[in-house]
Each structure stands twice: as structure tokens, then as C-alpha cells.
Amino acid sequence: MSMNKFMHPRNIYKSPPDFKALAVEFSEFKNHVKLDIAGKTVFDFKDPEALRALSRALLKKDFDLDVEIPKTKLIPTIPLRLNYILWIEDLLEFVERENDIKGIDIGTGASCVYPLMAAKKNKWFLLATETDKDSIACARSNVDKNNLSSFIKVLETTGDTLLTDIIKEDEEYDFCMCNPPFFSSTQELHPFFKSRTRNRPHPKNAFVASVNEVVAKGGEVEFIQKLIAESKVLGDRVKLYTTMVGQKSDLPALKKSLRDINIHSFKEAEFCQGNTTRWGLAWTFLDCDLRKAPDIAKLASKSPIKNKAPLIFELSDTESTPENVLEMTKNMLELFKKLQMTIEEVTRNKLHQRFFVSAYSNTWSHQRRKRRQKLRQSTEEKLTINNNSECEIENTPKSPGKRTIDDICESTTKKLRLSTESDSNQEAVFYKFLFAINCDKNKVYIELNTLDEESNREYLHQILQYIKNNFDKTEDNTSKNTV
Template identity: 50%
Template sequence: MSLNRFMHPRNIYRTPPDFKELAVTYPEFRRHVKQELSGKISLDFQDPAALRALSKTLLHKDFDLEVDLPSDRLIPALPQRLNYILWVEDLLEIVKEDSASDVLEGVDIGTGASCIIPLIACRKNKWKFVATEVDAESISLAQKNVDNNGLKDSIQIIQTESGCVLKEVVEEVGKNFDFCFCNPPFFRDQWEANPEGKSRTPNRPPPISANSASDVEKVTEGGEVEFVRKMIQDSLALGTQVRVYTTMLGKKKSLKIIKNELRKQKVEQFTTTEFCQGRTMRWGVAWTFMKGVDIKKAPTMKHEKPKPPLIYIIPNELKETEYSLSEILSKIKGLMEELKITYQVTHEGKHSVHISLHANENTWSHQRRKKRKLIHKQKLANSKEEKIQHITNAPISEHSKQETLGSSSLLTAGNNQDSGEIKTKSKTEEYTKKICEKDNDSYTVEDSKNLFSKDLNGCKTHMEKEETSYDIPEDQLFTKDKHSFQSSSDVNSVALENTSDSKREEESNFLSQQAAKKQKMESTSSEATDSSGKEGEISTKRPRVGGLDVPGSYLLNCDLQLKKEGNMIILKLLCKDGASGREPMHQVLQFIKNRLK
């Protein structure tokens, strides 16, 4: 699987070079390519001569560099080295100083015969370098490449002793540096360097490209881990004499060891990244002792392994749908339209169908809850309408007369007030006593209407007023008995209406505080639930930057595949690049399971 899409965003090789164009322009490169029957131009990456021709051609075309790459030395991978240089550019933006010179200077530890990093960085960024190397022959070849490109004023090559990493070089030159590069030999011995050695697991495929590196470029005492440990010790002694220290590692297991070593040495400011290109990955580590900077803010290049698909074997006994690929496809299309999920059939064959799905909002979560709320809301509206109609028009029964009397007494209490106390005696008590003294047989519905019409109208007025002022929930307006008001909030509201101004203000403030607390608790609960992804709906909007939608960052972005295998039809959901997660896929699949029965 190609890792090119995980390259640094500024890497020009994110788009692979056009071999046909290169073959037309560069005759030397044309000798190493072949044209297939389809017309495609291909290159044999197992041929060292072909790789060497490709690197030399790209260096000339993209950086105007004439570089000699000997057959017995390492052929540098340009996309990888460019990834490294671009990452160091980002790091220098984090640790830059206002007093720093416009021309940045750095050290390249182990520059190799090609001197590739200093050559590209000098040509691209006008940086200056001190390049170190142990092997005398590699130094001679590197110096030749520097001279041929007119960069001897920008690149100084120094031969160092075995075991010397950085400290001696900085002390010898006698100046501070802005950065350092390091690409140490990966292996500790020839056995480990051998592709058949212990460094390669049996199930790992062989390298896709040839390796012409010499022993001195592949092997060092203790391997890359020991080399970088020495570099860390040198950095502790040098401190801020180098603003940012960086190294590239060839093995993932080395990354964890080096990070633990930095923590052990109390190096607080360090960060890591991945260098992805083609089918090869390397790892970068950087640290600094500069004060007042956060090196972890530097952009990192990370890749994610593809997640396994979600698989569902559709039951072969469906109640409302025929068990065939076409019928199930039609059913799924209907479900997607119901959820307002955009879909596009990208492939439709006899035994398989591929559909691309994406959505910006969550329309599939808590379908049952939404239906229950809708039904409950409709019932409440109907119930309210029936009860109001019943109260205003229907005759009052003997049982409800007594309850209405009690409620009316409560609702009309407090009309008069003495020394802050609500009087208990009122006109309501007087006609209540009169009613109670009457013989039940002589009491008529007409009497009830005459005696209570005024109070019923008053109740209705108070109720409407309190609804507007305090937004009492609908389920508190009426009790199970259709003819009586029994909500404590109603009574308190009426009492509050008739109390003194000071007491009314105090109680109003109390009610406002309680409402605010309730609203805050509901908001907190909702936020906590949303973040958990269990009860509340997950984030329902597509990410935006600067007011614009982020490409490929849909809330749901996946492929749905239907495949007939024997007597079974299998549904698969595969996450695409840029999707915000697998949780939306799980939820959509559950919705399909619930509805596809």
C-alpha cells in the first residue's frame, strides 16, 4: 500500500513523477524504462542502475543539482529526505529567535557520499552546513558533489573519528548552530543488516527496491539506538548551542527506546513524527533546550492503518423484502433517502454492489426515542385541547363540584392580605358553606353554573397568565381527573400573584434561580452524554475551518458493499480516508439491522 498521501503537505513528490515525461527529456533515464503493452512507462526498482538514474534525473529537474551517485554507495530516497528537510523547517518556525541571523546554519551528522541533505537544503533554503563523515572515500565523493554544484561556500565537510557524534564537531568549529540532521546506520552488525537476518520477520515481504549501501553506511556499533543515545548525551553537554536536535530512525522499535531515553535524561521538550513515502516508513525525533517554546506544536505527519470493515450477514428470511441483491439494494436506498444520507452507486454487478455514502449531520441516532417524543407531544396537545373544551362547556358532576370547590378556594385565597399573612376567610368560604347546607336533591347543575361560573373564569384567567409567565409544563396543568386543577405550581403561582411586592420579588428570584440551575444541569448532562457517544447524539455537524467545509471530513464517509456469496448476502461498511470515525458507521449499520427484517 502506498503511503504517499501521508507525505508532508509541501512535499512535491506527493504526486509521483511522470516517467514518460522524464524519459522524453532525459536520454540517460530513458535507457532504464520500458513501455508496457498498455502504453504505461515502468521502471524496475530492483535494478540499482535504474534507481540511480531516477534519483539523478529528479535532482537535476527539481533542484538543479548535478550529483554523482557511485554504484557501491547508498542511493538516497529523495521523497524521504525532502520529508525530513520540510519537517525541520516546521521545527525552526517553533524555536526561531528574533535575534537569529537570516542565514541558518546546521550540522549534518553522517552526510554520506551523496551529501544529499545539505545539497537540497542549501539549494532550496539557502542554509549553510557543516557536514561530518567517518569514511574517507565518502568524504571525497561528497566534496566532489559540493564543488560541482558551486556550494563550497555553503557546505563544509569535516572528517570525524569513529564514536564521535556531535559534541567534538561543535567545539571544533567554535560556533552555535540552529539545527542538526542525523541519519545513522540502522544496524549493529552484518547479520542484522542482512534481509534474511533477525531484523526482518518471516511474514514481511522483501524490499521493493534495491539496496546498494556499503557496510559503513549500514552498520555501526550498537546500531542506531546506541548512536542516538550518544547524540542525546552530547546534546545534554551542548544545551542551547544547537537550537533543535533531530534524528531519523529506521526501525519503529527504536522509537520507543529513544523516547524513554529522553524522558530518563529529563528532556522535557521533544516530539516525534513519521516520514511516509512509497511503501517505506521512517520515524523522526526532535528535542530542544530552548526556553519559552513548545516544540510539540510543530506539525507531525501520522498515518493510520486501515480499519477492518463492519460486516453483517443479512438474514435469509426477511418479512417485507425478497431475499435478492436487487430487492435489498432497493430497500437500502429507501433507508438512505429516509435518513437523508447522500448515496451514489459506484458499481452494480450481478453478484456485488458498491455504494458511496456520506452525510454532514446525524439523522440516524435515537430513532425510537424521536418517535416516542413525537407521539407523546401529539398526545399532550390533544389532551390539552380536550380538557380545555371539557372545562368550558361540559356540565359539572357532583364529585367534581366538591373538588372544584376545594381548588377554587385555594386559587382565590390570598386576595386580601393583613400584615404579610394571607387571610383564610373569603367570599369563597361563604358560598361554600351555603352550598354545603343545601340538600343534595335540591342542588341542580344550573345552581352550580351560576355559583361557580365566575370562579371558573377566574381559574382559567390565572392559568393562562401563569402559563405565559412561568412556562409551566403541560403535564402539570391537569391531573388524571379531568375536572380538577391540582398542580402545586398553579397554586404557588396564584399565591405569588397576590402576595406583597417584596415577597413576590423574593419568590420570583428563587424560581428564576431554580430554573437556571435546572437548565445548567440539563446542558451539562447533554454535553457529557454527547461526548460519551452513548445517550446523546454524537457531533452532528461537518467540521469547518475559516467558515468553509473541510474536504473529506464528513460526519459519515464510507463505502457500503453488498455481495452475494453462495446462498448468503453479506453487507460491508468500509471507512474512507478523512472520515471522522467508525461510530457513525456502527450507528448506521444498527439502523439498517433494525429496519431490514
Template identity: 40%
Template sequence: MALNQFMHPRNIYRTPPDFVKLFKEFEDFSTIAKMDVTGKVSIDFKDTRALRVLTKCLLKSDFDLDVVIPEDRLVPTLPLRLNYILWIEDLMISINKEYITGLDIGTGACAIYPLLAAKKNNWHMVGTEKDEDSLKMASDNVERNNLQHLIKLKKNTTASLVEHLFMEDNGMRFEFCMCNPPFYSNIQEVLDSRSPARKICLPKNAFTGSPQELITEGGELEFCRNLIKESAKFKDHILIFTTMIGHKYNMKELLLDLRAEGIKHTTTEFCQGRVTRWGIAWTYQNYDLYNLVPPRDKPRKKSIPITFVVPEISNLPYDVKHMVEKVQQLFDSLNIQYKIITKRRNETVLNFYAITNTWTNQRRKRRLLKKLEETMSKKQKCENHHECETSTSDLSIDEKSNIDTACNTVLTDKTDTETKDIGKPIVQGILKVSNKEKTVVFEMEYLEGSAGKEVRKATKGKMSEDSAENLTVKKRPKPNSKSEDSKPSKTGKTTEVETDPAVLQRRQKQIDYGKNTVGYHNYIKEVPIETRGKEDPKTPDKYTKYSRRSWDAQIKLWRIKLHKYDPNATSKTEDVESIKCEYDYESD
């Protein structure tokens, strides 16, 4: 869903750009746009050249800025950059500042923020940049637009973010600083962010940017924490510190840091297209930012953390450290990826991400493994010790193989398979383990992911379609019969069709239990469908109308026949015959 309606109220791009107008005014735009027979103009947002040309044309059309965007550098998203500038305007208005000087940390090759601020608001801007090539291209863009009197660019040759400026000139003062930090800590995170596995609200735009613009040591969380540390040292040189945040869980951690230090702050959301970013502003001055510029809350469903108090167990350590170790062991056993993003004395926060569903049917697997252990223990108690050992050693490999195959079949159920086909992430969330009033508390918050919900819906839909199809096939009414829910049987009797959804669901559940057994998997492996006879186990037809007692008898008969294919199968002929009699009686 597009988020244009949640843009800043003064953002001109709340109304989408007029592509027809751009098509007529700019020759470059006409080369990357297509006009259909109705006169509608569209572009391919997956094409990096199309994005570059669109941004350049919009800057010229809406702001009279002539900007060259290098092919190997980040293409700035104009609605997002304008959202940030407009929020800064709100902050400056709230503290009654008219003559404004701002600092852009890491201005980039386009120097987009200084150009917009200077052209739109006549602000004085200073931009810093570490990359020599980006600094040169930014200088060219400033000179091309004759804004040298408002914009100054400086190279940062140190590891600091703002300290280097005041080492050169301690008398410099700024009303605000702004920053769009690199989001990622390594190249793998960059690749994962554009992975096909992340199909929930993926950006439609093409991916642009150079490594120095996208990657920083420790990612944006460490970058912003360093900015907060330096801000305490230079709190009298910059009135309001601001930064953009790309990952929501990083924003929550930074807010915890600010609250822990008692620093006054406020937040906002930058909404545009299908992408949301966040902004944080903080100050050490006597400004109540939260009330002056309150957070803009977009009306959306908020995720409420799931809280669980861990009970204390005697003779076991009861603290955050050991609980986190247990959680890590559990995540490792389930192949769930995790990363510790905050580690304090009484609090640890983990960001976890599951690629596939590895936790369903764990109970069923434990039952099968327990059954294997019981089977092996019984065999060891045979009367003939030597014969028993021989048979056990001969059968144990096959039995273990059968059990393992069954377990794997059970674990790799339809949900997991269909999830891989759909390609959506299972779940991503935040787990906070903290010590509150001498008790260990787990707080887990959902961030994104299907968690199997869409798959279950798809499965239910497929089951409904199958049910409808089967009912269509089953419903063959007797000629000249008034009832459509019946069919003629071989004996001449009319067989009614079961249509009650609750009954069909209950029957399907009983059938699933039978099919998820070791005996059933051995049976379908040993007896191909084309060679099965009348005496072989046959899955009961859930669509035929039976009494409850008659149906349960059929299930019991079917399950007993399947037991013959269990590793520890024993003869149960008498039980089968008794069930047959009961079934025949109920069928009459």
C-alpha cells in the same frame, strides 16, 4: 500498501513522478525504463542502476541539482529525504527562526541533506563525515552545484558525533542537527533484514549501500543514545537535536530514555512507498516541541501490549533478573531468537523473533512422553522379573523410537510445514519485564509476523475446498430422486450426506485426535494401505450422515482397533464386539 498518502503534506512526491516526462527529457532514464504499447513507462526497482539513474534524474528535474551517485554507495530515497527536510522546516517555523544554520551528522557521498536544504531553503549547512572517499565525493557534488558558499564539509577523525566540531571552534552555533544513522550493528543483521523469510512489507527497491553507511558498533540504538549523551553537553550550541530511526522498537527505547531525563521532545513518521521511518526531535531550550509540532499519527490499528502480572511463588526469587533468566531459558528451549535491547535495574526489554513455529502441540507431546513413562513403569512391575527386564530392554529402544517418531510427527504439524513453504516470519515482538509496585509485570507487544494466522486461513480455505470436492464426489443422487443429499448404497438403501459444517468440524476433530496417537503412526507404518483388509482399522467417513450415537460408536471402534498397535497393547476383543453390535443396531 503504498504509504504515499501519509507523506508530509508539502512533499511533491505525494503525486508519483511522471515517468513519461522523464523518459522524454533524460536519455539516461530512457535506457533503464520500458514503454509498453499503451505508452506506460515503468522501471525495475530491483535494479540498483535503475534506482541510481531515477534519483539523479529527479534531483535534476525537480531541484536543478546535478548529483553523481557512486555505484558502491547508498542511493538516497528522495521522498524520504524530502520528508525529513520538510519536518525540519516545520520545527524551524515553530520557533520563529529565519536565518538557519544546520548540521548534518554523517553526510555521505551524495551530501543529499545539505544539497536539498541549501538549494530549496537557502540554509547554511555543515556536513561531517568520517570516510575519506565519501567526503571527497560529497565535496565534488557541492562544487558541481556551486553551493560552496552555503555548504561546508568537515572530516570527523574522532569517535564523537558533535563534540569534535566544538573542539575546533567553540563559538559555532546551529539551529538544528539532523542524522540518518546506520541501522545495523553487524553484517548478519544486514543480511537478515533482506532475508526471504521476511516477506511482510519487504521493500521493493534494490539493496544499496557500503558497510560504513549501514553498520555501526551497537547499531542505531547505541548511536542515538550517544547522540543524546553528547546533546546534554552541547545543549547551548544546538537548539534542536533530531535523528531518523529505522527500527520502531529502537524509537520506543529512545523515548523512554528522553522521558527518564525529563527532556522535551516530539516525534513524527516518515511514510513513503512501502517503507516507514520515524523521527525524534528534542531540545533543552524553552520550547514545547510536542505542542508546537505535534506527532503526525497515521490512522492505523495500534497494537495494545498484553500485560500479565507474574504471581509470587514461595521459596523462589521474585525479581526482574530471575524472571528474565526464566524467559531466556524458555526462548532457548523453543529455539526463539532474542536480543536484550535495554537492561535497567528494574526493567529489561527483549526483542524476540521466531523463525518457525516451535510452540504448538507442546501439551500433546507431554502427554505422549507421560504415556511412555507409564508404559515403562508398568513393564517393570511384571511378575517374572528376569523375563520382564529382558523384554523391557528389548522393547525399550523400539518403543522410544516409536514414541519419538510420533512426537516429532505431532510437533511438525501442517502449520509449521506450510509456514516454511510460505516463507513468512512467524512472529516478532517486544517483551518488557519490569518491577511495578513490588510486582513483576510482563508486557508483550506484537511488532510484525503472521503468527500462523495466514497459514490457518490458508488451511481453512484448503479444508473448505477439500470438503466441497468430497461433497461433490459424495453427492450421487438416486435416479429420479428429489433429494440431492443422498446416494444409493450397495444394499439398495439411500445414504444421506452430512453437510452441517459444525458436525463436520466436530467429526474432523475426533479423527485428528485418533491420527495423532502412537498407535495410528505405528499402524500406518506396519500395515501399508494396499495390504489392509476389512478387519484393519478404517477411518470413519465423516461425510456420511449418522446419528451422534452411531458416529461416536464408530470412532470408539476405530480407536480400540488402533490401540492394538500401541507399545503396551492388550487384547480388547470383547470391547470391539460390543461396539460392533451397537454400531450395527444404530445403522439399521
């Protein structure tokens, strides 16, 4: 199933690219596109040369970037790379960083795709690190070819550290990003070796990469844990530490590592594109809570909320007069008070009354059971009182100066009971709803509705049923009062 609907809303690939138009514009890509009998385009995602041509075409068309991607190196998936950059944009906005953005791309690769896209799109300044000499030469060539050397610096590193030997004492960066090697051994590269169920389909795209790009000792967990350890040393000299995570099963271990160093806050995200999902992990030492950063992609993927119609109960044999509306409103409010609910007036009109009603517990369901329990409790209390009085007669009075264990336990229980009772008066609202009495022509009817879509409408149905069950009693009281 395609995951495009869950992509970041600003991702231009949320609607798939037009392969026919790409084929017309780029001859290299045209060689890998065919038409079937029905005239539909056919593209082989398992052909490495076709994938390379697709990535080059998208980078040129959408970012005006001419990028060389060597045959033995990783072919970057452009929609995924853009998802990651857009997520960093959102995080930077959350920590209120807008201008002169400086970042670090750890292990930039031969294509140097993240710095190229970020510099071209946002004018960010990127330090791109790499250990492989061939990849460094290709990355520098891509930067020079696209005239972005004023924004991007490709730095050769030993790989002994990820950040601590790179960032100087007087330097600060807004973020770091990383697409770590996912696997811990070459055996894991085989699709049958990876942890997937039998029913889960195998990857639809061709896999092309050098071993050092996708394999590292301990896999991505050990690689990212190394970054976490170095972040503790650097602190807020990097405002946002971010990394991509290839396997969801690795997230719990990484989150535990972040908690172990007492990180201030961290944020998880999903990068959905095509048939692939990757995850993002960000953390910071700044005095802000990344958990409160809006998840733009998730918010955009939610379907629009539909307002549900209120529950209506027509009051039969009730004329639509102001006097009847007033009397019925009074009876209904008394009913809610018996249910230990509080009432807040919203609007008052002779023929239209509206109130907010708040319940602090479920007092409207299982009424018969509650009455039986009350009766049973009162009977037990009477028996207890009788037994206590008999015991007092039989036992000799104790010295008032000495307290036994039983006395201490009893007084402690009383204190706990009193504190619980006092706390219950300030307990949180259990359920809140809108109650209204309206008139339409010659009809008077009750309306009940929730205040938001997250409220449990089942409770609303239960409350309406309670009103129906007790409606006859309120009408009897009304007629008696009238007489």
C-alpha cells in the same frame, strides 16, 4: 500498500513523478524505462543502476542539482530526504527560527544530499561531517559542482564524537540532523535476518551501500544514544537535535534515554513514502514543549470531517404555538435538572429554543437498576441505625477524653467523605450536547446534537431514549397544570 497519502502535504512527491516525462527529459533514466503491451511504463526498482538514475533525475528536475552518486555508496531516496527536511522546517517554525538558519548534517555521505537540498531549497547554511575519505572527496565535488560552497562546508571527522569536538565554544546551531547506520552487524543486512513477520513482503527496492554507511557497533540505538549523551553536554547550543530512526522497535529505548537525561521535551514523527516508513525523533533544551508542535503530515492525511445530522423526536399531538413551545421547553429543562445536568441558554425565540446541556456523570441510563440500588441502600442504612442504637444501649459510655482506634478511623472516614462531596461539585463535564425545540409548520420536535465529532453519539441516543420514555409523564404534568 503505498504510503504516499501520509506524506508531508508540502512534499512534491505526494503525487508520484511522471516516469514517461522523466524518460523524455533524461537519457540516463530513459535507458531503464520500458513500455508494456498496454503502453504503461515499467521500472525495475530492484535494479541499482535504475534507482541511481531515478535519484539523479529527480534531483536535477526538481532541485536543479547535478549530483554524482558512486556505485558503491548509498543511493538516497529523494522523497524520504525531502520529508525529513520538511519536518525540520516545521520544527524551526515552531521554535520561531526563520532567517540565517545554520545546521549540521552528521554523516553526510558521498552524495551530500541533505545539505544540497536544504541549501538549494531554503538557503540554509550546513556543516556536513563525514569520516570516510572517498565520501568526503565526492561530497566536496558535488558541493563545488553545484556552486553551493558558500552555504555548505564538508568537514572530515574521526568519528570519536558526533558533535562535541565539532562545535566550538562560541558557536550555536539551529539544528542537527542524522541518518544513522541502522544495523549492528553485516548479518542484519540480509532481508531474511531482519525482524519481519512471514506475511510481510520483502523490500521492493534494491539495496546498495557501503558497510560503514549502514553498519555500526550497537546499530542505530547505540549511535543515537551517543548523540543524546553529547546533546546533554552541549545543551541549547543546538536548538533542535533531530535524527532519523529506521526501526520502530528502537524508539522505546531511545525515548527512555531521553527521559534519563531529563530532556525538556521531545517529538516523534513518521516519514511515509512509497512502501517505506521511517521515523523521526527530535528533542530540545529550549523552554518550549515540542509535543505541542503540529504534526502537519498527520493533520493533512485525516479525511475531512462531515457534520452529522441531529437526532430528532417529533412531539405528536402538540400544536406549534408559542405557549406549547414554552411549556414543553420548561418540562424538558426540568427533566434535565432531575438528571443533575446544568443548562445554558444559547438562543430564545417564541418558536425556537436552543440550550447547551452539560452532564457530570451518566445519570440517564439503567434507571431501574439505580432505583433498586437506592432502595437497597436506604434499607441497609435503617438496619445500621437500629443496630447502632442497640449497641449504644448495651455498651457503657466511654470517657470523652480518650479516643479509641475506632473513633479515629470513623472521624477520618467522615473527613474523606466530606472532602469527596465538596470536590464532586467542581468535577469536570462528562458530556455536553445541544438541545433544541423547534417548530416546522404544524409540527413541534426536539433536536439533540453533539458539539464536535469526537463526542460519543451513543450517549446522545441514550439521552433521547430517556426523553422518549419520560415524555408521557411530562405531558401528563402539562395537562394537570392546564386543568
